Amino acid sequence: MNNKYQILPFRFVRFNDSEYLLTNDVGEYIFLTNDDFEKFINKDLDTSSTIFQDIASKQIATTDNVNDVVKMLATKFRTKKSILRDFTCLHMVVPTLRCNSSCIYCQVARKNIDDHEADMTKKTAKNVVKTIFQSPSPYIKIEFQGGDPSTYFEMVKFIIEEAEWQNLFKKRELGFVICTNVTLLTPGMVKYLKKHKCEISTSLDGPKELHNINRPLQDTIHTHEKFEENIRMIRKICGDNSVSALMTTSKYSLGHFKEIIDEYVRMGYNNIFLRALNPYGFAKQYKEKIAYPIEDFINNYIEGLDYIIDLNKNGTFFIEGYAALLLKRILTPFATGFVDLQSPAGVGIAGAIYDWDGNVYVADEGRMLARFNDFYFKLGNVNEDSYQSMFNGEKLHNIIKNACTECLPMCSECVYNPYCGADPVRNYSEQGDMVGHRPTSDMCKKNTAIIHHLFELLKKHDPEINRIFWSWIN
C-alpha cells in the first residue's frame, strides 16, 4: 500500500453520526465516513484508492509537488476573493428620512411626509457624489434609500443627474437603484427612472393581510391594493421584470412562508429572498413585540425552501435567493460579493451609506446605531472629511481587521467558513464588540443551520434537486 501523501489545509465537522464533512478555503467539499476520516488524518489511506483520489481531486490532500498545488490553490483563492479588487461599489444614499409608511420593523427615525427637517441639501448631495466618484471601483451603483426616496424625488433626480455629469469624465459603469414602497410613484416619475436606467426595488412581505400588518401606509388601509396597482403601472412602462422585491420576516410572518411564496408567484415574481429581521436597533419592549427566536426563522426558512423546491419540481421556476447565493459558493469556483455575507465583511469596502446630513457610515446598521448616539461606525462627513481620511483611515482599517472569518474565533475552524461571512456591525450592536461571540450569535446559528440543510440536500444526490439548484445559479 502506498500511503505517502501531504494533507492540505481543510476544515471539518462531524456532519452526522456516521460521516464527516470536509471543506477547504476555495469551497471544495467532500463527505467521508468516520472510518475513512480516521484513516485519512492518520495517513493510512491508500493513495491508489478511489476515496483518496476523490480527496485529492478536491485538493484536500496531494501526492504531487506541494509548491505546484500551492500555486493552483492560490489562483482559486484569488478568484474567490476577487470581489476585493474593486473596492467600494455600492453607495447607498439617503435623500430624506420622510416616508408615507409606518412599517412595524422600521428602524429609521422617519419623518412625516411634510416634515423637511431631514432632507438632504444640494451642497451635501454634490459632496456625496464627489466622494462616491473618488472610489477606485470601475463599477458604481448608487442606491437610494430612506425614508422613502420617492417623497423627495427632486433630490433623487438631482443626484442622478449630478452623477451622470461626473461620469462623463470618470467613465465608470454607473447604475442606480431606488428602494421604495412604490405607492407614491407616478407614471411621470417611472418614465424618468426608466430613461436614467434606475432600477426599482420594493418590499413585498406577503399576501394582503400580512403585507398590511407589516408595512401599513399612513393614509389608507388599502396598502396592498395601492402597491399592486403601482406595480402594474411600473411593469406597463418598464417591462415585466422591472421591479425587484424584498421580503422581511416579522413575528406575524412566521407560519405563513407558504402563503408568502404563493403571493410572490401570484405577483409574477420568479424569486424571493427569505430574510430574517435584524432587530438590533430596537428598544427592548419593542423588540419583544416584533422579534422572535432565530430558531423559529430557521424552521420556517427550511419549510419555505422545501416548498420552493417542490414548486420547481412541479414545473414553476422559482429561486430562493439566499440558498442560490450559498449554492453558488458551494458548487462553483466563482466569486460572489454579497455585502452582508462575505469575508472580509463588505462594510465600507464593498458598500457604504451616505445619510441625509452627509454622514458616512460603513453600513446601514451603522446609521441605525447613530440614532442611539453611537457613532462608532461613522467614517466621517462628506462636507468636512476627505475621501482618503474616511475610506483609508484608521477606523475602517480597524473595522476590517475584525471582519475576516478566517481569523475570528470559531469561524476560523468552521467547516462552513468558505461560504459564510463576518458582520462586525451586527456583532458590535448585539454582542458588544466587533469580534462577537459565535456560540451565542443568532447570525451564526442561522447560517450554520441553513448551510447544513443545503449540504443535506446535496448529499441526497437527487438528480431533480441538483438540476433545480444548478438552474438557480446558472
Next chain:
Amino acid sequence: MDTITFPITLIDKNKLLVKIDLRIYAKESVNAACYKFTNKFFVNQQISSESESVINVIFESKNEENISEETIKSFCNELIDQQVRYNTNLQFGHIRDLIVEEAFKPVNQ
C-alpha cells in the same frame, strides 16, 4: 451521569469538573473546545494543584439546569475534534500561509 464517572466529578447539580490530561490534549485544543460551550456554561480552567499535566475545567450551567450526560459526551468529542484540528494544522498551517501569500502577491513581482 453515572455511566461516565472518571474523569468527571459532579460538584453540584448544575456544576461539574472535568479533568483533562495535557499529555493527550494541547492547551489550545482544550481552550477551543471550552469556548464552544460558553453559550450554555460559565467555564473555568485551572491547572490542577496535583499535577502540572492536568487541567481542571469547571462547567457551571448558566440557567441553573442540570448538566446532561449528552453535553459531557459532546464536550469529550469536541476535545478530540479540536485535537485533530490542532494536529492537522501543524501539518498544513504553513501551506495555508503560503497559499494566502501567493494569492495576494502583487502581480508585478
